[in-house]
Amino acid sequence: MKKLAIISECLALLALTACGASPAVTENGEKDGSESVSESSAAKESDAASGLVMQTPEGFDEEISECLKTYFTAIEQHRYAGYEETVYPPYVEVYAEYLKEREMTLETAFDSLCSRFDEDGYDSWHLTELVAEETELTEDELNNFFDAYVSGGVFDEAFVEQCKEDADEIKDIKFTLYALYEGDEEAIPIVTGSEILMLKTEAGTYLFG
Secondary structure (H helix, E strand, C coil): CCCCCCCCHHHHHHCCHHHCCCCCECCCCCECCCCCCCCCCEEEEECCCCCCEEEEECCCCHHHHHHHHHHHHHHHHCCHHHHHHHECHHHHHHHHHHHHCCCCCHHHHHHHHHHCCCCCCCCCEEEEEEEEEEECCCHHHHHHHHHHHHHCCCCCHHHHHHHHHHEEEEEEEEEEEEEEECCCCCCEEEEEEEEEEEEEECCCEEECC
């Protein structure tokens, strides 16, 4: 089975490696039956346009589930408007300025993110399943996450304070993403055990991406 190195710079920034949670799939790509997220306890939702199935534990936050589904569906469909509506708006502004200094735009960065799922020898692919669950997020891990952005020059400490004040809740979501490539018989995990930061604010639910 092929192994895909498709995690983009954007997704890499979202990984909170200090959390150390175990992957949701085994090395050969099969689902681990001992995983806390199982079919018997999971809530499944299908997106009519893409066929993406959300697999989450019972009681998982519905707004976060919808945000994630919209985000990954936008990536599959190369639909920038869908991507932009899921990303924390103040971050969209500062990240756009960061990219502008490097003679890039948010749109071109999004196109690059989408293309990371392409692989030679395959004309098309579609996302089939997103397995997601909330993991514990400590204050140190949250600070380390923001420090990585500050160190990278994406935003400053003032933005971090604004973000913390704006957020009613900040959650760490671990996820595994499956895709089916045209010509293959079964979907494979293309992002395994990665993590993404979600913000619940008065205006809505968003992610950093």
